Amino acid sequence: MSPSQAIQQGRSSIAVELSQAAVSFGKPGKAVPALQETNLRIADGEFVALVGPSGCGKSTILRLTAGLLQPTRGAVLVGGREVAAKALRIGMAFQNPTMLPWLTIERNVMLPLKIVRPFRSDYRAKRKTEYRDRVHALLADVGLDKFAGHYPWQLSGGMLQRANLCRALIHEPSLLLLDEPFGALDQFTREELWGTMQSLWLKRKPTVLLITHDLKEAGFLASRVCVMSARPGRIINDSAVDFPRPRTIQMTFDADFVALNQRLRDLIIDARTDTAIRGA
Amino acid sequence: MSYELRRRLWAAILILGFFAAWEFLCLALQVSDLVLPRPSQVFATLVARLGILWPHVLQTLWTTMIGFVLGVTVGVIIGAAIGVSRTAYDTVYPLLIGFSSIPKVAVVPIFVLWFGSGATPAILTALAMCFFPIVVNIATGLATTEPELEDVLKSLGASKLDILWNVGLPRTMPFFFASLKIAVTFAFVGSVLSETVASNKGIGNVMMTASSNFDVPLVFAGLFLLAALGILLYVAFSLVEARVTGWATRRQGFAAA
Secondary structure: OOHHHHHHHHOOOEEEEEEEEEEEEOOOOOOEEEEEEEEEEEEOOOEEEEEOOOOOOHHHHHHHHHOOOOOOEEEEEEOOEEOOOOOOOEEEEEOOOOOOOOOOHHHHHHHHHHHOOOHHHHHHHHOOOHHHHHHHHHHHHOOOHHHOOOOHHHOOHHHHHHHHHHHHHOOOOOEEEEEOOOOOOOHHHHHHHHHHHHHHHHHHOOEEEEEOOOHHHHHHHOOEEEEEOOOOEOEEEEEEOOOOOOOOHHHHHOHHHHHHHHHHHHHHHHHHHHHHHHHO | OOHHHHHHHHHHHHHHHHHHHHHHHHHHOOOOOOOOOOHHHHHHHHHHOHHHHHHHHHHHHHHHHHHHHHHHHHHHHHHHHHHHOHHHHHHHHHHHHHHHHOOHHHOHHHHHHHHOOOHHHHHHHHHHHHHHHHHHHHHHHHHOOOHHHHHHHHHOOOOHHHHHHHHHHHHHHHHHHHHHHHHHHHHHHHHHHHHHHOOOOOHHHHHHHHHHOOOHHHHHHHHHHHHHHHHHHHHHHHHHHHHHOHHHHOOHHHHHO
16 A cells, blocks of 8 residues: 555544543642643644734643644544654644754755654665655755755755755655744745645645644635634634635735734734733 | 964974973973883983884774764664654663663673773774764754754655755764764764773783873873774774764855866
């Protein structure tokens, strides 16, 4: 069975499901709640953006989905199965590109193939043939094919983040988790990378959960935007984003887009003042 | 003139100037060679007695190297253990700090008591001197792995061993080689220390005997030999380091290689 067939068979219509999942940190009795009982369903191939005030538990949801954290109560199902910290073929990318400085970009992007089953068993045999071609093809998709042999410090921040996306996608994950991947970039590079991200997604259609502070980014990329309340967070709004694809930066100045932006912004500001009042 | 060449030239001038000033001051102030022999006298002694000194050089060199290799092995194992496991760190570290604070000259008599005089206490003292910087550097290198990268790898189903092998250990290499250069000079201090206390062979022993015979030029000849051996090994490890961990210093040549 080829890897892609394996993905097809493992797929169900619901890729991610959080049911009444709650997380608190610390000892029982003195536990600090980080996430209130949360329900979230992400359909297969959907692109969901999660926005909300800082510290509201967005990253907690991401870590739950990745199996890096177990819910204190409730359940988290990925691909129809309860999440454990075992291999789920998930791709992840963070704001910090964390490229390994002693490897070339090619080898950095190839790293998941060295670890994920079933690729790892053939790593030694195929790293200079099939896997190399695969990495080069993906790098070409993001315009980095000429930099495969470079070391990370020779690349700019935007280029490193492209490589980071490639590393998250090289093993064809059915689920991609992104934690503010474009947060540290300047506005122009960021908009450029939205385009890159969109075309990668349109080409491969993985399920994506994107955490972001940037409402424009959420509107541009996502097919659904979920807004969270302040800590301990829960999802207070869930809106579909129906703009046709491929979307352009020009569209972000249209009245519909601006209205969506405005509405999301009001929701988050409400969520923030809500805590301010409760806190007083 | 290139920057590199100028730097080397200045280093050479400094070394030659140091010896010239030493020679000149001894002559000008008429210092007795029982107090401080002139460098020219030391070199003359070195050449004249090289035949007698040579077996001692070899003795010191091999005890040091064995002690060093053992020290590195022990250091890497302990360093890896406390770098990976928080529990190991908490339990082992206080004991290690205590042990490293003991002046090693105080443990030589104990080694002699256990193993008799000769090569064994020299090897053990070299080991005891040199393993600690390696432990600290390996542990630090492992502890500085980015948590995001660890998350990325764990979500791919990587085991602790996968992460150690692919990320932890390569990241530790610059720390490791920096500590090797320190450790090898420490190992010399250890073996010579032990030789001066309890041995009938080795440069340390030669210097001890020479000083009790007031053969001060020979004492200095021993010092010069030790310095030369120290520099030699330091340079050797620097070369290996540049080869293996060039990525850490971002040398242009490394990217091209």
